[in-house]
Amino acid sequence: MREKLIRRLESLLRRLRPLLLPALSVFTAMVLGGVLIAVAGGNPLEAYAGMLEGALGSPRAVSETLVWATPYILAGLSVSLALKGGLFNIGAEGQLALGALSAAWAGHWLPQLVGGGLPAALHVPVTLLLGALAGGLWAAVPGWIKARAGGHEVISTIMLNYVALNAVSFLLNGPMKDPEASNVLSRTPLIDESARIPALVDGFRLHWGFPLALLAAALVGWALRRTTFGFEIRTAGQSPDAARYAGVRVSRTVIATMALSGSFAGLAGAIEVSALHHRHELGFSQGYGFDAIAIALLGKTHPGGTVLAALLFSVMRSGATRMQYLTQVPIDVISIIQALILLFVAADALVRRIYRVRGEGERLVLTRGWGG
Amino acid sequence: MGYRRYAFIAVVVGVLVLVVTLVGASQVPPLTIVASMAATTLAVATPLTLGALSGVFCERSGVVNLGIEGMMLAAAFSGWFGSIYASAILGFPPLPSLLIGVVIAVATGAALGLLLAALAVTFSVDQILAGTVINLLAVGLTGFFNRQLFFGSGSVFGGQVPHAPGVLPRLGVPLLSDIPVVGPVFEQQPIAVAAVALVALTHLVLFRTRWGLRARAVGEHPRAAATVGIDVARVRYVNVVIGGAIAGLGGAYFTLESVPSFEPLMTNGRGFISLAAMIFGDWTPFGSWAAALVFGAAQAFQINLQLFRDQIPPSWSFLQQSSVVGLVPYLLTLLLLTGVIGKTTPPAADGLPYEREGRR
């Protein structure tokens, strides 16, 4: 009986062990961030306490934090999934923007196109689906470029981000601009009521997109481990050569992986539109793509880890307001802390040295140079 | 880089200039337009060229530098702060203050290069990730210190930002810069001149000197280089630090040569375009320069088309939309990546960490 308990405990500890280094990385980054806060004339403990209070101090705060977490989880998942397939998707930013754009289109123009309103049971899924589709198609382009000519996805996704942002700017200023006479902004009209994701709890902004994001994470985790497609993604990611020799169609897998990855980013954008903003407004999604990279890396590309990392980032982002309100510390401190977290997670040898943690570092191999 | 690529670049630039010249011919003499396009192109290309050269230096020795953007941003800030501090607090005259700023900017770039080298070489961190860290860090730190140093009563200058010492003066080529209309092309500021000189110098160093041969060997096959007694880590450190310094000079361009002010995020993605220019230029200095000129010409094209928007037939009016013509550089790069303009070949070991006792 006791032996069993000890064994349970041991296995639990073993399972928690992967969290040790990320936790230490976060801790180290917070300490350094605290130094900066002190430099800025703030009290680090007070600042961090404010951050926690702002993020988790009340039901409303928790709701707001989870509202932040929703796109973070999905965009982080997007980057993680691609990394599992050996691809570095820096294009989540553009994919997300296009997902939001097509959700805005589906929410407002689609009913007009098919003549008349749609029931919510149909309209919401269609809106989200179109968002995912747009993100997926956009991401398939760098996948295709990679599969066809080996053009590195890092460069092509960065370029496509610019293209997407320009296209969105063009459309929101022109064809898709809210024609309402009083409108002076670059934004689409409000989407129909039937296209809106409802709130999870009345009176709070937290919406059904959050459980959906968790579900997506669970699904990705399961699919990667348990399905043949997941096997193909992982194999092509671990060793594209061996995969090809074993009969996996690597080009197709690369394109499919990118498309799937992009569809999660697109879904993130669509949910933001459908559940929160109810329209696409220029510039609402700036920076999510890059945060997503940090989140995926912090989560070591595991779907579960990605969720945890997304929650951590949400707490920081969401609590930043209160932190600033209480201590007037520049919000840039948050970005610096996030960069430092990433730094320490990446260079875990550094953290090992500081805390004398023994053991081999599993090296995070993301890219194999430009050659692909 | 092959001649085909150069020819392609020449054609693209030629077409861009020709279109603008034709569109604007009824308003402005063609020669003026061409000269003005050339001046814009050179100006826009300056930071891109320096960024690309930074990339060439790093990547020829096998270290991918995705952090050019961050290096430029941080250097733009520190150089600017340095120049103001020198002139306002230390009381230096404008020119020495600016030069102090340039030195500080270059040193900042070099320091971030050192960080990249430490991460990539010593800690074998995934290099693309290391570059991302540098970019994030640069954004956060410049934003933070911009606030700390310049804003609020507790800041260095007591809340009142002193006047910047201006920008670096123009240097003219004695006779050529006096020619009417095209003269200004021969009158450039020092960093723009340095960029072009560095193109030639980088070429010389990489392809004609002992150090260059060794650096390229390290970028192609580090283990082979190690077996003939070359210290791979040292070569990479040196090259990445030099690369960082060059990116730092590129950063100085923004605040010390172009405009005497700093803005958070003012590099606006030019570091990434530099990287594209480097790939476009097949990892060669002259090729990168040519590619930077294409991007410069594309921007000149976009600005000029807006200037002459009244001359554009209505059916082509979408071209005036800067969000449409602004796409030219990005689309060109994508086109390149699809392999239609020939393949690019990165150094064989580019991006791969080298471990002394590892197997490969």
Added chain:
Amino acid sequence: GCNSSKKADCASPEVFCVGLVTDMGKIDDKSFNQSAWEAIQRAQKELGATTQYIETTDPKDYPKNIGTFAEERYDVVVTSGFGLTEATRAAADQFSGVKFIGIDQFQIATKPNVVGLVFPEDHGGFLVGALAAMMTKTGKIGAVLATDAVPPVWRFGEGFRAGARHVKPDIELSVVYHNDVGFDKTFTDPEWGKTTAVSMIDKGVDIVFGGGGKTGNGALLGAATKGVYAIGVDTDQYFTVPEAQKVLLSSAVKLISDGTFDLIKSAKEGKLPAGNFQGKSGYAPYHDLDAKVPAEVKAKMEELRKGLLDGTLKTAVPPAKGP
């Protein structure tokens, strides 16, 4: 901007609290967020107000950030930027005891506790456009502006166009917007502003109107390096871009700080208006170039200004760019 009395009891009638929620920009943007903050700091000094700010990093935080002040029972919450229009109005419904001042926020319907501080930017633009048209020697003038997706910028630009045409219908005009970068970058690209201005000047433009944060400032600097006249925007840029002083003819100004302070003051006195409050937009002094401006031009400028003020003259610029 630190404030020791942050735990002050804003609910009590003696304590007058003013909070600022910025738009995506920062408090030190040397632009409208900063102008608003300066007004609030002035309120701290002159009215003894308790003040605080929150910088917004993402539009989805608008309600939360406004709510932070409202829940602490701040007396006045200033929200700067047209992007916060809807969030401000929603908050006004939720927190009826709090007064809201929305800078650049046009109110389509009146709410008792919200006032939109709006500016006829087209007037300022119109005036300096006319000035440029009268002062040009080459007959070519240009404007280098941030994105036209931002209505005030667009109104400045189109006002400039209208004013120039008003005094000289055949003038050659170049108006260039910087739409090809992300929304967050269009105001912070002095490099582009300078390059664009220089490109215009190369083609004969001899007066450049630079508008839109740092991007516009870049244009002024471009004019300064080329030695042609420049015209600034928002504030009297003689003081914000000293490098351009020699060539700065005037600026199309919009008195955000004054307007905001005035409204805060009325709020303190319990006389805050509802609906829209017209701020002032005009043109700044000629400063160093005063001697270069002919008397008849000065006279014409005053005439135009009066005409716009009393409504006899219309710029014909709509509040926003059509779709």
Added chain:
Amino acid sequence: MTAVLEARGITKRFSGVLANDKVDLDLRKGEIHALLGENGAGKSTLMNILYGLLRPDEGALLRSGRPVALRSPSDAIALGIGMVHQHFMLIPVFTVAENVVLGAEPVRGALLDRRRASAEVRELSARHGLDVDPDARVEDLPVGVQQRVEILKALYRKAEILILDEPTAVLTPQEADELFRVLRGLTARGVSVLFITHKLREVLAVADRVTVMRAGRVVGAAIPAETDERGLAAMMVGREVALQVSKAPASPRDVVLDVQRLGVAGRRGSGADVVREVSFSVRAGEILGIAGVQGNGQTELCEAITGLSTPRAGRVLLRGRDVTGALPRALIERGVSHVPEDRQRHGLVLSYAIADNLVLCTYYKAPFAVRGVLRDDAREENARRLIKTFDIRAPGPETPASALSGGNQQKVILAREMSRPVELLVASQPTRGVDVGSIEHIHREIVAARDAGAAVLLVSAELDEILSLSDRIAVMYRGEIVATRDAGAVSRTELGMLMAGVLPGEEAPPPGEEVDA
């Protein structure tokens, strides 16, 4: 007489592996000293330590009796030590001269003196009879010539001690003889040579002394005159080894693979085809051996047959069906098995468990997957069964492939490829870098596949392997099949000549001539 180079009590550990265990070795002036040992015995590790590439955990090195510390190869170079590595350490895009002078470049002022580099390399190659064009790009040169470049690199640095790690693995017997002639010339000038080989025949022919290693230790020494191949093999492996496979005569049946006038373009897409007009067929129940020096188109031939590349010309028929350009998976489904040349890169996903590697080609089919969902129990059951039948030495099915020895990795691949119905087995260099004990096992499996009715295409550069396994032998040279012989009717010498491109009645081609790529 003191040794020019001596290792005393060298110990080197890699995480978990004791690669060298108190090794003593001495090299005398002017001798050729051979180092033997099964794969993974620690030979390369020891050589790398002698060259300063690795640092020993314990032990000392002595150069002419004086203790020395080698911190890097440059220290070794300064002490007159040169090394030719098991995998060539050449920079493909550099010229021969650049490769040779790298690290000790002649300069004029601040700039490289390329002319002098070229001239010096030319002079050096003439002096030692190592013919090579200094201005050729290394990637365009055949491996035999690349090896000369490697030796020139050492000589350029005035090496008095030359370490060669498996220098003959990629050479034809004639090229190997040429190499030994050069080495003899060097020892006559006082150079000492330490070389590693797996070819016992060579050891007996050229070495003055032999040292044998096993599992990181020196287990014996010998003088060639006093021993023979059998004795050396036993010393290496620690038991008697069957150097020859015993197999029954072949009983060929229907044609399985029919290759007709196949042409395959080179990797760079330009230039002449690397496989030209190749035609042959393989019947069920026979082994066709393809002999040839590495880089003569064998790799490309195998890739075209297994669907990994699309041939530019010609046809591939499988049991009479045209399968030219079919995808790898379609061919796998039709019973084609492939043991690729580069087992670590192409044959395995090193980070995957053995169990995953064993289903790498079949994961999507029942019983390993049902409607797209993987079945863990079937995967594990499969792994347990194959680990047992193929005698894979591993802690368990979840051990990552990277943790296995080369021989066991190869067994994993063979197990996977033979665990489904095999019509055609394409085995490319199946025993390269595999220890003698495992070779025995692998050879037995290949013969068993033949006897079970598979057609076997065996590609090998190893003459002994080709001769002992094949029923028929085709020789590939510069992308063409230059001759086909019955296994019983051909001699080693004749095969060696054919592999070097010497057709019956012709003179040997001048050395150093380039293979047109």
